[in-house]
Amino acid sequence: MKKIKILHITDFHFRHNGRLFYSSGKKINNGLILNGHNVLNISDRDITNQRKSIFDIGSKKHLFNLIVENIKNFRPNMILFGHVDRLSYLDFIELKNRFKQIKFGQWFLDPLIKTGPDFEKNKSRFFLKYQFCDANFVTTSPSSLNFVNNDRTFFIPNPIDPSIDVYKNHLFKNEIDVFIAISHGQHRGILKDGYKDKRTKFIDKLTKKATYNIFGYNKNPIWGQKFFDELNKCSMAINLSRGKPIKYYSSDRISALLGNGLLTFIDEKYQYQKLFTKNEIVTFKNINDLNKKILFYKKFKKLQKKIASNGYRKAHKIFNNKLISNFIVNKTMGYEIKKKYSWMDD
Template sequence: MRILHVDNHQHRKYGYIRVSWALKLYTGLIRAGHNVLAFSDRDVARFEAPLGIRELGKKKTNRRLLQTVDAFQPELIVFGHCDLIENDTFAEIRRRHPNILLAACNNDPLFVPRNAANIEKRCAIADAMFVSTGPNELQRFAGNRARLWHMPNPVDPSVEHADVSAIAGDDPALEADLLFCSNSRQHTERGQLVSQLREQLPQDFRFHTPGLFDQPTLWGLDYERKLARSKMGLNLNRQEGFQWYSSARIAQLAGNGLLVFTHAAAGFDDIFPPESLAYFDSEDTLQRQLLAFHQDDARRRHWAANCRAFFHREMNNTLFAQYIVEATTDSKFSHDYVWMR
């Protein structure tokens, strides 16, 4: 299938890129056997704009997308957080090429008003809308053109290739007992929990928090290396309690074999097997579990290995991409996707 993938492909990062679900989707589509062309709206806007000022290149970017569609003749357009592309442009694509299907993907939380508005807007033009929050939360967007689907956070075996679960806790290669990376402070109070943990955990408990407390944020290879040298990871979302919603860090942590602690309110026990994710519902239960797993390294490695294997087997980016294609084209599912059971 010819697929045009419209998203931020980070060309102008020149290798210093963030771990991106969009890039995982792109490689997953290729691994699933499709002919995929990438269109990076932000990069095109800067390339086309006077003085490289992105906002000045917005109109030209929309025209370039139309030009690309006319030339490539895709059967399916999968688009993510490409805010520079207007709905009117997608409507013009439909007018010129009535048989093209449109699949919209959104990996941001519903509690951010701007993001919820973006989903609402894209539901008016897309054939299918895939959101990283669970189906119970998506009913507010029902009644538009798009059919609503949940999408998980995938791992890519070429990106999440480390396996900390195979390393003993006393190995000098491991420099952190617990890792939490963050640089986002809007719509959240999770920094308070991190501060309290820093104060209450034993002094010899190595809790590393890049991006917080005046520490530099890690990107690119620096972030990959940090994951590969940490035993356990905190999956703290900016807000908790939304069905199946998580930051993409859950896949980055678990896919590299870190034991992942995540809030029970998201209901991931609907999907994940026992002894994989470690759930907490309060600061006290989180602290107790952290210390228990820290003191029982065999148990830490067992749970982390289970979760890593589950992610790589059932939530890899090839299955993720093929699911999006099959759901959008109304095809019979080729796999028993765990989030669809």
Template sequence: MRIVIVGNYNEKRAGANFYATVRKLTNGFIRNGHHVMTLSDRDVAREVHKWGIWRGGDAAANARLVELCRSFRPDLLVFFHADKITNDTVREIRAAQPSLRVAVVSIDALFLPENVERIHRFAEIADATFITTAGHHLDQFVTPTHKVAFIPNPTDPSIETLQCFAEGDLPYDFLCTISTERSTPWRGQMMRDIQQRVPEARYAYYGLEGQRSLQGQDYFNAIASAKMGLNLNRSDDHYLYSSDRFAQYAGNGLLVFVARSTGYDEIFTDEEFVFYRDLDELADKLRYFLKNDGERQRIARNGHERYHAFFSERLVARFIEEVVTDRPLSADYAWPTDIHGSLSTK
């Protein structure tokens, strides 16, 4: 299959987002045997705009996609937060290639209004949208010509290469990374409360006021320096929603603490991750693993192996391909595979 993936490959950061989900899924499609071409819509628009062609950047990104599809003739077009691409551009491409299938991948949270608006916009021209939230929240995006499904945040063995579970002597016990606490001050407060309740642990906190957030290899170096990590989302009340931090922590072998309210305890067990209901339980379990490092290593190893086995980049890419092309599922996927809505020809 010929596939074009349009997304934010973020070339302006010169590789700092090497662990981005769009890169993992690109790898997944390629490793599944497909011929993949990529287009970084924001980077194309930025380069044109940089030369003083005001408002010309977005038009250039759309024209580039039309040209790419005319030359390459993809069977599948995948949009990954491709905000520069207009629906009219997709309609033009589909008019020239009636058999083309279009998929959208959204890894942002559904409690962000701008993401909900983005999904609704692309639903007008896509065959299927894949969202890293599951359950009834997906029903709002169903249309007579558009279906919706859940996908987990994938891990990639060529990207998540660390094995923190194999290390007994590391500088830090407990890692938590957030981009900032300004928008969700409760996360910063929770991080401080944990530190106050379990002062004997050595903490690596990033994103709090006065403590920089991390990207690129600095981020992976921080993971490599810790034994355990807290997957602290901006909200834990959307079924199976998680930031891609979960894949990065688990894929690199940290012992990951996960709120039970996320629902991930329905897929994984206490033999793979540390599930907690509230701050008291989290603090108790942190104290336990500080005193039982062998157990920390054993469970973290299990979690690392299961996450890579259940949520690999190849499996997630294959699921997307099967759903958008209306093929029977070829595997008993570990995550909920409910398809919200039905598909008809656009």
């Protein structure tokens, strides 16, 4: 693998004081470094948040000028954007014209589901950089999106980082059956007043014969180390994402569930059965099917732990942050990919 210089521009959440130390941006960044690349970071939202000026609304000019100076000094081979929304269309045109020798890529983790939350907003954010990037990476199958070019839009799973996802719940007894965590935006850290989430109706229909550790519904979401502390109390988890199921999409929560050894339930319409066998993850058809399976695996603990263990090993293998970061670099730079995994064929 050729070692290159990468300017990685994304939100590293410094202003949140460690509350989001397990963000996907950090996991991707760690993967780039572990693969031997020279990586320089710019945390766009921390920069614009810290500098206020009535002459530069949103500190957008300051951010753009800072990026240009970093490019001049660092001279990267590649610029990787992650959810960078503070630059304008004209800013990207100027960057592309001034630095023609540099390859541009972006990763985008938010849902691009027509029936899902914030579709038009997310699509607009994605497209802002899409037209300027040599490669784009999304956590939804591009084959399910009719507005992207599949030649330069690629699926990536939510990454697992073995330095962050260090817990092995499948090896221990757990006091609670099922872990569920939903939220309405990680930047707020608290529930939105009056916000309606269809997932709560689903949660209300879960069997009362199992025990649950639920966050983001009736009590605030959890962040930081507390997220893992509460997750570690449970043996199983339900992966619930907003919006109608679409092939391969999931919030980054799935990497925490599989990556830390919980037996994970997911709706079969996400088609994760194409990535994991029935001995590695448990899919369900509807709420009745899920309730039956929760009670079944609650009863048969040995089988429960076996599937959780298999899922843990498989997820750490194919969702590894080094593997995903390597895929991002190879596709953006136009390098050959010698070893493929199932999700790369989409």
